[in-house]
Amino acid sequence: MLRPNCECCDRDLPPDSLEARICSFECTFCAGCVETRLGGRCPNCGGEFVRRPIRPAAKLVSNPASAVRVLKPHQACVG
Ligand SMILES: [Zn+2]
Numbered sequence: 001m002l003r004p005n006c007e008c009c010d011r012d013l014p015p016d017s018l019e020a021r022i023c024s025f026e027c028t029f030c031a032g033c034v035e036t037r038l039g040g041r042c043p044n045c046g047g048e049f050v051r052r053p054i055r056p057a058a059k060l061v062s063n064p065a066s067a068v069r070v071l072k073p074h075q076a077c078v079g
């Protein structure tokens with residue numbers, strides 16, 4: 001599921017964004033939050049992040065990104 005935003009700061013992360021980071025559970029954050037707020041660890045599961053791969057534009061037609069925005073008040077995000 002390609003999420004449309006950062007769980008921390010709610011900035012848009014379109015399917016072709018190079019700034020999107022995901023953990024193994026596909027919790028989705030922007031690179032800025034991962035580096036400056038989260039210390040490289042997912043606040044949900046404690047796992048590591050990798051850059052979210054770009055889904056080819058042709059595949060987005062039949063497999064569109066999710067429109068459901070996830071935003072959680074993580075301590076690391078608020079503080
Ligand atoms: Zn963010």
Ligand SMILES: [Zn+2]
Nearest residue numbers: 023027042045
């Ligand atoms: Zn996670």
